[in-house]
Amino acid sequence: MNYLKQLFLAVVCLLAGIVSAVPASADDDGQVGYNIQAILPENQVNKENSFFDLRMKPNQEQTIEFVINNTSSEAAExxxxxxxxxxxxxxxxxxxxKDVPPDSSQKYLINDIATTDNKVTVQASSSKIVPIRLKMPSEQFDGQILAGIQVTKQPKDTKAEKGRISNVYGYVLGLKLTETDQEVPRDLKLLGVEGAAAFGKTSVVAVLQNPTMDAYGKLKYKAKVMNKASGEVEKEAAFDNHMQIAPNSQYRFAIDWGGDKLVAGDYTLDLTVSDAKENVWEFTEAFTITAEEAKKINEATIGQAGASDWPLWLYVIGGIVLGMLILGIVWYGLWKKRKPHS
Structure with a gap:
């Protein structure tokens, strides 16, 4: 019987270890311990917005401010x-x-316009006003410059916490800068098509560029990839979930290959993109996937598929079922051993 107890405790410890391996979410921590708030200036375009939506002028210099409220019981950086x-x-x-390379069409970099302190310490249960200095370009522009003020609470660097995984929480406060109400003519370019590993799967990716200083919303995509030699449709994709594209940026539109291997050959992409303003862009692009490219992508995706694709909760349930099965087998064996022979 002692042997059964020891085995039971071992299985319980094993299951506890499996469950404790599930990462905690932000909600599990209760409170993040801080929040941020914009102090809206007089040149705020829309007073109902909680982010900075500022009407500026060429060469204008201005200092805007936001507040970090540390609601925790300890000082934080x-x-x-x-x-x-x-x-x-x-x-x-x-x-x-913050490390996304700027697009070639990007004329005004936000780091040339807005500057602030990289790190700020706020004492426990207190607030601190953080200034951001703005210096607008000398020439007037139509459209918008979009950015985000990202504030991240740094984990405590103590000996007790070294070697442990720390949750890092962050907020982003929007910053929109405009100088006119002149509407910018929309444009969309297809820079190229290629085989790729996207979201850990074999895919064909169309690289799209928005070269204008305007943000587009409610975008719809329809795509079809055909074998150039046979004319047969290899894959189709359609997305209609209010997608967006930032000013002067690129979007890697991925067409999932459905878990199939990419095959070297010549292909043609037909792609249609539309927005809520009835703009429609149609592209037809021939592209080639080489044998070397196909092999590399297939090995990086299909070769890695399997157990790593399973969600963690399946492992937890599997561990519990396995533990119960082991206990059942051992219990049955001991019961059978104790049962008197007829």
Whole structure:
């Protein structure tokens, strides 16, 4: 019986280890411990917006401010960066990555316009006003400059926490700069088509560029990839979920290959993109996937498929079921051993 107890405890410890491996979400931590708020100036275009929506002039210099409220019981250090708007791989405007290379059409870089302190310390249960200095370009422009003021609370660097995974929380406060109400004519360019690994899957990617200083919303995509030799349709894709593209940015529109291997050969892409203003862009582009490219992409995606694609909760359930099965087998064996022979 002692043997059974020891085995039971071992299985319980094993299951506890599996469950504890599930990463905690932000909600599990309760409160983030801080928040930020814009102090809207007089040249705020729309007073109902909680982000900075500023009407500026050429050469204008201005200092705007926002507040960091530290609601925790300890002093905290915050990292601040001002990031140019870009289009993420999901097809939406984003501000969270400060290292995205600027597009070739980008004329005005936000880091040449807006500057602030990189790090700020705020004492426990207190607030601090952070200034941002703006210096507009000398020439007037139509359209908009979009950016995000990213504020990230830094984890405590203590000996007790070294070697442990720390959750890092961040907020982004929008910054929109305009000088006129003149509407910018919209444009969209197809820079190229290529085989690629996108979202860990074999894909064909169309690289699109918005070369204008305007943000587009409610975009719809329809795509068809055909074998150039046979004319047969290899894959089709359609997206109608209010996608976006940032000013002066690129979007890598990925056509999922459905888990199939990419095959070397010549192909043609037919792509149609439309927006809510009844603009329609139609592209037809021939492209080639070489044998070397196909092999590299297939090995990086299909070769890695399998257990790594399973969600973590399946492992948890599998571990629990396995533990119960082991306990059942052992219990049955001991019961059978104790049962008197007839």
């Amino acid at each position: 915050f990292e601040i960066s001002i990031n140019q708007a870009y289009t993420n791989d999901q097809g939406f405007i984003d501000y969270a990555d």
